[in-house]
Amino acid sequence: MNKLLKLSLAVLLLASVIAWFQPNVLHNNTKYLHDVAAKFPALVSFFKWFHGSKGSTTATDHSDHAQLKEPTSAPVEPTRVFTKEELANYKGENGGDIYLAIMGRVFDVTRGRDFYGPGGGYAFFSGVDGSRAFVTGDFKPEGLIDDITGLGSQDYIGLRDWLDFYTKDYEYIGKLQGLFFDADGKTTEYYHDAQQWIKEASSHKEDEDLFKEKFPMCNIEYKPEEGSRVWCSTKSGGIKRDWVGFPRSLYSADSKNIRCACAQEADLNDSLLKEYPNCPKDATSCMLPK
Template identity: 45%
Template sequence: MGEGVGNGVIPSTSEKVPTIPPAVKRKVVGPGLLTTTLIYAAVQVAILSCLSSYYNFGIRNATVLTIDFLYEFDYTKGYMEWISESWEETKESMKIPSRKAEDLKAVNAEVHIADGKQILTPEQLKFFDGSRDSKPVYLAILGRVYDVNKGKKHYGPGGGYSFFSGRDATRAFVTGDFTEKGLIDDTEGLSHEDLLGIRDWVSFYEKDYTLVGVVIGRYYDQDGKPTKELENTLARIETANEFRKLQAVETEVFPPCNSEWHQKTGGRVWCSTRSGGVNREWAGVPRVLLDQTTKSRRCACVKNFGTGLSGVEAVKKSNNRGDLDHPHLKQYPNCSPTANSCKIEEND
């Protein structure tokens, strides 16, 4: 070794200078692995779709398109059929409670005070917020007071639902507004779905907790009798329930279309035997369905042969045209009347 400047050491020419190691070749994902990965992802989507359609969550329509696509290929069709069969078995083994409207009981306005039930003022109800060890935890919904003390870890101080305790926060159960302005009992302006959500919550507390009385105010008077406000609210809930039933029937007759939108090519709607999550023997053709109550419109798959399903007079008079002559249907512009797929503009 030779001497270097500043007492440094200069490596001899015989020593190998370290070099950057050669780049490691990336592993190429083969078709088999890629397909398996796609199938795995599809399985997750399918399971989510089953859950969302069963509980009426919003992602249902988005995943129907994916499921329909996977049924088109022989390789994935077998997997999808297996998933469908497995889901039916899973529902039975898990005993998932039904979310169908007809299975939920109507709210009974009458609370029999003579049966030992309490009549509380809002101020008295506040004492049952879980902050006092000497008192159980109460909450109210639609003026009905429930003892939720067995769930104190959730409803007591620091619990995830503690903001419901010691008050009637009917509105917040469906709006998710847990501020002081949102934790109120007023249901004015709530949608049909929100009102049915309140009905579902009452059914939940009726089943899992004990009704101990009522709170004086919007829904019950000082004698514990239902107010006009409660009667009106329950009537609105019943109207919402009837509306949901009509929607369910309409969906069977006019299933929603599959749809997609691309910035470059625009939108497209089309029909299949599973579009809208409604399994049937016919695919139908896309039409605009006008809702006479809400004045809204949507794409519907319409049966275009044989006997119609809607039963309206105009359809009964038609001959082998299915429901095509229904008065609330409109053909998509620039689309063949017999096509099962239509391009749409943004404002269609």
């Protein structure tokens, strides 16, 4: 056995020992990850990966995660309807089951006891519908509510993603009587309003993404002795493409926001684009006025 192989095995053994005897080293940091993900929906995917892969330290739970598969057909709609008082009884106390709700849907998260059980990093989600807190990061009692009125587009997209996460990784067992469902489990007007908010937010994001692809951001650098320079490349703005583009000031429709954008020749006449002073029209790099 060569030295490199021996070293690799030693590192693997050490990592295994740490994971087995001190799983809380990782677990104790998860609340911070959730706080950041809640406030910045773009990080939701990262938290879901972390949550899914670290959800339990027991062999049974690891097996459950490994056996998860994409549903081959639409899940059966549960018929049980909880009142808020009934749901509050499922917080995992004395080894009992743990349920939580998001947007009126109740999920059994018992196998995530390390997270949702008493003393867990997300125990505040158990026994309630804390939909709003999933995207605001306000985990105080007044923030753990089901009312999602007046949130921003990114928040609604974040809620949609969280609901998808629980639907995929946990069992959907019932509905909560309240804003989203009535006492018979039927959808309310508020439910349909919320679906419309999410639909509009998703549509808005798609439009934003298309706009960013049409007008990617410029590269920019600043040197005290020279000032700022903006320029375009085939990767500027994080948009890989087969064209470079010309740097222009891009104004929002209300002219309140301005940024540098790379525009193709065919789009240079767009009314939202303005040339930079003293910069040739066909230049791919411009020095900005000091």
